[in-house]
Amino acid sequence: MKISFPYMGTSHIAFKMLVKDLGHEPVVPPKPSKKTLTYGTQNSPEFACLPFKILLGSYLEAIEQGAELIITSGGAGPCRAGYYGVLHQKILQDLGHDTKITVMESPYRDIIDFLGKIRSVIKPGGVSWWTFIRVFKKAWEKLKALDDAEILSHEIRPFEISRGETTKVFKKCLDIIDEAYTLKEIQEAAEVTKKMLKSIHQDRSRRVLNVGIVGEIYVVLEPFANLEIETMLGEMGVQTHRSIYLSDWTRENTGFESKANVIKAASPYIDELFGGHGICSVGHTVLYSKKGFDGVVQLAPFTCIPEIVAKSILTQVTHDYGIPVLTVFLDEQTGKAGLQTRLEAFVDLLGQKRDVIEGAAMEGIAI
Template sequence: PPEPSSRTLDLGVRHAPEFACIPFKILMGTYLEVAEKGAEVILTSGGMGPCRAGLYWVMHQYILDELNTGVKVVAFEPPLCDLKDFIKKLRWVRKTGGLSVKEFVQAIRITWEKIKAIDEVEMLSHEIRPYETNRGETTRRLWQALEMLDAANNEAEIKDAMQEGLKLLQEVSQDHSRNPLKIGIIGEIYVVLEPAANHYIQIMLGEMGVQTDRSIYLTSYTRKNTIVNLEGDIFEVAKPYLGEAPIGGHGANSIGETILYARHGFDGVVQLAPFACIPEIVAKSIIPTVTKDYGIPVLTLFIDEQTGKAGVQTRLEAFVDLLEKRREVKAKRGIERLVI
């Protein structure tokens, strides 16, 4: 589907329940837009655990039916949750698309390779941006790289486009004498992954001269949660603050990742959450204790359809100023100790 726009959100807000969260509304708008373009089937993810996201598709299907779109929503639960159902739905999609097994496997491989390439290019752009000497150059080259990947139609073309995109980014003029602040990005998966939902927060911070690291990428999340659950370590890190209580969504991840960012010497953390997201609200109530124990400042941004780019930028600028002052104070204290 196309990137979510203001029209996408307007459509979602118009047809979604008032108190649904921003991911639900943007997805609703996206589904309506692809229905307008002639889509007959929408493939989406389900979920498990105490979070409403796993049931979004049920309400989305209901609304699509009420609007007589004729679109069918097929939700894939993680194979580790129900492998038989996962395989059954894969077979249905293959037969509905009129593909042979070989063609279907090839389509999945191409999709996966393209997702991996997009993540590689995007990660490199976030590493380079705080060092760029010409503001905005990294972002312009990122869009060029993504356009090349979008045009690639097979694995060889994807590999070539990725290499060319990485080369484009590596050629950005940089000043490595800088010592940028390091900020980790945590929170609910959709608003962390979808730049249109978070107002391109990593680009915004990067152009403020901040090095960012995102806790979730689609490739890493898929590897850790699809076939087997490899996220045990993060829950062990968060366990002292949670006990055995399952708080759902990515709430436990937000706590564990904040601790890991503190251990790795990051200057601060930004928590992104949809307005009224219960798992992230629970995490937010625990994070001040983590901040006290590990000495890492955390800024929480709750996002809904009323959240504007200017407001997000103002809060980020204030947070960055705070972190810079904090770094200066710590450096001064370190010098004083050396003198003493």
């Protein structure tokens, strides 16, 4: 069977291998482009959000390449994304495609449904449950290697001496991880790519700013959707730390917070899940502030209710903790100039604020 999946950041590299290991033929949709957006907007409800449109566009591109099954993930809580899989399926049907969409919901909600869906994929491939667990672990390892390389790239970029070098090296790292196949090879690739990134020519005397990135998962993970905001910030001398990585929950010890911690941090402001990643945007902002970050950028698809709610709450967080937050609403625009202007101004603000705090500290004044 030809199986495809959403294009989100670098994760396709791991999913591709997993599908192959399960005895199917992976169809990697092309990296989202203007064409994806055109396909997506043409066939989506006008008021749907950017992630919905990009995903639909990607699915259509995957179908052009012969995809027979698309596996995607569901959403939690009162966010429209929870129904997106269903709606995508109906739109594909209306367009005359018989490609099926399987939505993987959280196993904590319905374990039978979850296992049933996995079974429907592994059985036709002739793969046993044991093999499935083994190859899944391997894919997970790859996902971690990809995320580790990306995390490191965002740490190093603001120090790079020749502009754009980190981005170039990072692309090479992706190729290396892509080629690794056995568990041993993947672990080696992870080491090699770490070394490659660390050996980028850097000026460590630079004083960089630290900015946390929060917001809706798709626009946070996919650079096409956020106009490559982390690269833009990095090249302005800002280290970014993203609150969401797909491989998050296995790395609570590496500076990542458990979901329970995040929700706890948000609880003085809101103690109810209100869909999508809204509550996480609030909790992470509180945590970033406590860790001494200079600022936070909130990424939100235009019309995204959970992030709109979070934005209103974040005003109070800024008031209480003094952490500046810049909210960026993302939609179909592909022009970067407006975002560039806002980011430059935000970086100016953060730099000035730091100077004031340090100036006061030197003079022994409490702020």
